[in-house]
Amino acid sequence: MTEYDPNTPVLVGVAAVQQKREDFECALEPVALMEKALRDAAADAGSEALLERAGEIVVPKGIWSYSDPGRLLADSLDCPSATTVLGEIGVSQQTLINRACSGIADGEIEVALVTGAEAKFRSLCAAKAGAEAVETTQEDVQPDLVLKPDDELWSEVESAAGLGMPVGYYAIMDSALRHKQGLTPEQHRDQMAAMYARFSEIAAENPDAWSDQSVSPEHIREHSASNRMLAYPYTKLHNSQWNVDQGAGLILCTAGIAEELGIARDRWVFPRATAESNFMSVVASRGDLGACPGFRLAGQAVMEAAGISFNDIRLRELYSCFPYAVRSQLEEFGMDGEGDLSVTGGMTFGGGPLNNFVFQATVRMAQLLRQQRDEVGLVTTVSGMLTKQACALWSALPNPGGWACLDVTAQVEVASDIREVIADYQGRGTVAGYTVLYQGSDPWRAVAVFDLPGLRRTVAYSEDPALLQGMQERECVGETYELTGGCFLSAR
Numbered sequence: 055m056t057e058y059d060p061n062t063p064v065l066v067g068v069a070a071v072q073q074k075r076e077d078f079e080c081a082l083e084p085v086a087l088m089e090k091a092l093r094d095a096a097a098d099a100g101s102e103a104l105l106e107r108a109g110e111i112v113v114p115k116g117i118w119s120y121s122d123p124g125r126l127l128a129d130s131l132d133c134p135s136a137t138t139v140l141g142e143i144g145v146s147q148q149t150l151i152n153r154a155c156s157g158i159a160d161g162e163i164e165v166a167l168v169t170g171a172e173a174k175f176r177s178l179c180a181a182k183a184g185a186e187a188v189e190t191t192q193e194d195v196q197p198d199l200v201l202k203p204d205d206e207l208w209s210e211v212e213s214a215a216g217l218g219m220p221v222g223y224y225a226i227m228d229s230a231l232r233h234k235q236g237l238t239p240e241q242h243r244d245q246m247a248a249m250y251a252r253f254s255e256i257a258a259e260n261p262d263a264w265s266d267q268s269v270s271p272e273h274i275r276e277h278s279a280s281n282r283m284l285a286y287p288y289t290k291l292h293n294s295q296w297n298v299d300q301g302a303g304l305i306l307c308t309a310g311i312a313e314e315l316g317i318a319r320d321r322w323v324f325p326r327a328t329a330e331s332n333f334m335s336v337v338a339s340r341g342d343l344g345a346c347p348g349f350r351l352a353g354q355a356v357m358e359a360a361g362i363s364f365n366d367i368r369l370r371e372l373y374s375c376f377p378y379a380v381r382s383q384l385e386e387f388g389m390d391g392e393g394d395l396s397v398t399g400g401m402t403f404g405g406g407p408l409n410n411f412v413f414q415a416t417v418r419m420a421q422l423l424r425q426q427r428d429e430v431g432l433v434t435t436v437s438g439m440l441t442k443q444a445c446a447l448w449s450a451l452p453n454p455g456g457w458a459c460l461d462v463t464a465q466v467e468v469a470s471d472i473r474e475v476i477a478d479y480q481g482r483g484t485v486a487g488y489t490v491l492y493q494g495s496d497p498w499r500a501v502a503v504f505d506l507p508g509l510r511r512t513v514a515y516s517e518d519p520a521l522l523q524g525m526q527e528r529e530c531v532g533e534t535y536e537l538t539g540g541c542f543l544s545a546r
Contacts, residue, residue, distance in 0.1 A: 060310030063155040063457060065323040065448070067099030067305035068417040070262040071171070072298065072405070078180040081299065083189050084118045085126050087171035091303030092131060101315045104305050108133040109163030112150045114141040114170050116409035117177075117296075119189055122197045126190060127169070136167070137198045144203030147412035148330055148435035148444035152459055153201075154306050155325050159457060164311045170410025171301025178297055205334035207438040211477045212338055214540060215513040216491060216499045221293055221376060223337045223439040225285040225489035226503055228378035231344030231385065233531035243287050246377040247275035249395070250292060250402060253374065257399020262418065264298045264405030279495070286490040286497075286526050294375040294406030302413035323420040326430065326453040327359035329460040330444035333467045337439050338503045338513050341471025343487040348443035349434075350386040351462045351469060356445040359458035362430060364389050367447075369422055369431040371415040374400035379436050397422055397431075416448070423450050479504070479512040483537045485530050486511070490522050497522045502530075504537060514542040 071091045075081040082090065096104050108131070111124035120126065124138030141150050147170070154166035173187065180187040208217065217223055232242040251271040257263035274291045277283040281290050312322060331348035357363055364387045372383045372395045380395060398404035398418050401411055412435050419431040427450040435444040447453075483504030490500045500516045514537050516522070521544055524530075535542040 058309040058452060060308055061159055061161050062309040062452060063158040063306055063325055064309050064312055065304060065306050065325065065420055066312050066317050066321050067095035067104060068420045069094030069098055069303045070300070070414050070417045072262065072264065072300040074175065074299065076179050078176045078183065078187050081173065081176040083187070084116060084171045084173045084301070085120060085123050085190060087173060087299065087301035088113065088123065088169045088303065089127055089130050091171060091301040092127065092167055092169050092305070095303035095305045099305055099317050099321055101317055103315055104165055104307060105131045105167070106133050107165045107311070108136045108167045110137045110139060110154065110157060110166045112139045112141070112154055112166065112168045114145065114147055114150055114409040115143050116170060116172050117174055121192045122195045124197055125195055126192070127167070139199045139201065140197040141201045142203065144207060144438055145201045146330060146332070146435050146437040146442045146444050147410065148328065148446055149332070151304065151416065151446070152328050152330065155457065156459055158306060158308050165305065165307040168304040168306065168413065169302065170407070170413055172296065172407035172409060173299045174297050175299040203334065204332065206336065207441055209336040209338060209475055211475050211513050212336060214477065215501050215515045217501055217513070220439055221285045221288055222489055222491055222501060224376035224378045225288050226487040226501070227337060227343050227440065228381065229489065229531055230342070230487035231378065231381055233529060234344045239287065239529055243275050246287070246292060247271035249377065249380065250274045250400070252394065253396055253400035254403045256394060256396050257403035260399050260404060260418065262414070263399045263403060264295060264300065265399070265403040282495055283492045285492065288376060291402055292377050294401035295403070296406050296408050298405040298407050300405045300407045300410070300414060302410050302417050304413055304416060320424060323423050323448055323450060324452040325457055326447040326449045327356045327458040328444065328446040329355040329359070329462055330442070331466040332442050332463045333470065334441050335470060335472055336475065338475045338511050339472050341473055343503060346382045346386050346440055346443065347469040348466045349383055351465050352443050352445045353387045355460045355462050356447055359460060360430065360447050360453060367430055367432045368393055369397055369419060369426065369429050370395055371397050371419060371433045373434045373436040374402070375406065375436060379440060382440065383434060419448055423448055427451070473509055473511045475511045475513070477512065478540055479506055479537050481537060482534050483512060483542070484534050485532060488525060488530055490525055497526070500525050502542060512537065514540055516542050
């Protein structure tokens with residue numbers, strides 16, 4: 055008999071898969087990568103029976119056209135009665151893992167399959183050949199359950215100023231944090247370069263990473279033909295690398311099923327505690343652009359539940375879509391900055407597939423925890439423009455007080471200072487955060503979030519070459535400018 059509650063959720067099978075086939079016609083499509091990842095995860099657990107006993111298949115939406123990838127997987131894995139769940143973009147990947155664990159803990163399902171995969175490299179290779187990468191088509195098939203975000207990830211005012219891709223939003227938030235920390239722009243760039251250079255070294259040692267080459271801080275820091283600036287101060291190598299073919303599979307089940315199927319104890323990894331915030335606000339509305347109360351409160355909650363502190367944890371995967379995501383976590387968690395911040399190599403070098411990086415990170419964390427059984431592993435999650443946050447703790451031993459799954463959304467909403475965002479303000483405004491967006495190798499447009507009288511905000515832009523140059527040579531957070539018609543002019 056087990057010493058655990060038979061419904062205790064346990065992660066028993068993990069696998070990460072990738073391909074680098076330039077011959078796109080021979081490369082696997084995304085759903086085939088998902089299938090391979092799950093079959094490999096079952097082999098990792100030592101029990102193919104896990105697949106046919108799956109009660110739920112959970113997949114986050116990716117850059118593909120399947121309407122119900124879970125159904126394709128259910129048919130190919132011989133578990134036709136499994137419930138299929140699709141998480142739309144904007145739903146946290148950790149939320150999907152938590153859902154699976156909760157269903158197991160509540161006795162609703164015995165086995166859950168959580169998987170995702172992208173094949174954007176395959177699509178790019180096809181495009182270079184003047185062709186299209188073919189995917190399996192589905193007609194009139196919908197998931198049993200679709201999970202959707204509650205709100206929008208950006209506002210029309212932000213879009214009108216030129217913000218589109220996430221890199222611009224994150225650069226703006228990072229400028230605010232830089233100013234708050236008292237760093238000069240040069241110190242900030244040096245810090246980010248050193249951090250990401252270390253990520254590249256970790257990736258080079260990770261067999262499942264997309265990149266196997268370490269990169270110098272100097273190369274990461276500087277704008278060049280091979281590493282162009284995207285949104286000052288972020289170069290390409292500060293940016294999540296999503297042009298990858300990567301997938302991951304997680305198999306979770308009850309402790310009772312794990313024992314029944316004879317899954318070796320050295321394969322078991324327990325979700326110890328998780329905490330998440332799903333409070334949504336657009337970037338420009340956040341009172342302190344350099345703060346993230348979601349991570350602060352989720353971090354506090356998960357550590358209290360586990361009875362440990364952040365600085366007790368040596369195995370860490372801080373979500374790293376852009377440097378600000380990592381830097382804000384260090385700030386909010388009160389980490390001392392010692393030790394590695396990633397086990398994968400991060401989303402630039404480990405690979406940042408849109409719909410499954412958190413699964414990739416969880417796979418790697420589980421593999422390490424099986425080897426280092428006294429350790430606790432931390433995997434964090436971001437969705438959108440640092441819109442949602444989650445922290446998950448894993449270990450080879452269960453949490454003494456039982457698995458804790460905490461939702462701090464209501465607390466984060468109360469703690470968030472949300473400002474009204476208006477369009478086309480006339481008058482003076484003070485820069486709360488800014489960036490300079492690039493097109494090709496040239497600066498194109500400065501975009502800034504402005505503090506206005508009455509605790510209001512707006513977003514405006516400038517294409518004045520002298521102003522664009524100046525904003526890359528000095529700290530401009532706190533400076534005042536004239537605003538008119540959605541543009542800003544120097545008021546110095």
